Amino acid sequence: MKSKSLFFVLVVATFFYRPTFLPAQELRSINVIPTPVHLKTPGKTVEQPVAPRADVVRGKVDKALRSWNNGDISSYLSDNFYDKSRFGDSMQTSIPKDAKLRVLDMGSMQILEQKIVTDPDGSRRRVTLGSVEVNSQIEFNDNKNGFVRVPGKNEILYEMSEKIKEAKP
DSSP, X not given: OHHHHHHHHHHHHHHHTSOTTOOOXXXXXXXXXXXXXXXXXXXXXXXXXXXXXXXXXXXXXHHHHHGGGGTOGGXXXXXXXXXXXXXXXXXXXXXXXXXXXEEEEEEEEEEEEEEEEEOTTSOEXXXXXXXXXEEEEEEEEETTTEEEEEEEEEEEEEEEEEEOOOOOX
């Protein structure tokens, strides 16, 4: 009986001995819930999408991300980009002037939506909304920490338009 009461006293003492200065910590990380993205372009949705050439998509995404180093990334952003002007302003004020974005590699590509659009001149084009996974890092010199590399994995959404070559009879 004495050992049971001693055990109970130890449990209660341990419970009340907790330091009160411990910061609250979250046990789960916050994950972004993907929301559907659709093309704003009017046209007929394609049931069996045709993938654009991977080298063309990768080249254009690489070119757009490299424009980040010149401070010209906003010219590559869609008009539908949320708070486009604020993004450009924060690039000027929050990011070190010598920071460079380096694309390490590009992963999987996925077609989200594809439409066939007829232009006023009668020609047709294929408009593709897709995504590419990009592994990149930002590099800059910090006064306190020296040379800093900040790796990141991003999903880049792109919209690409290609003329459809009509077969001649």
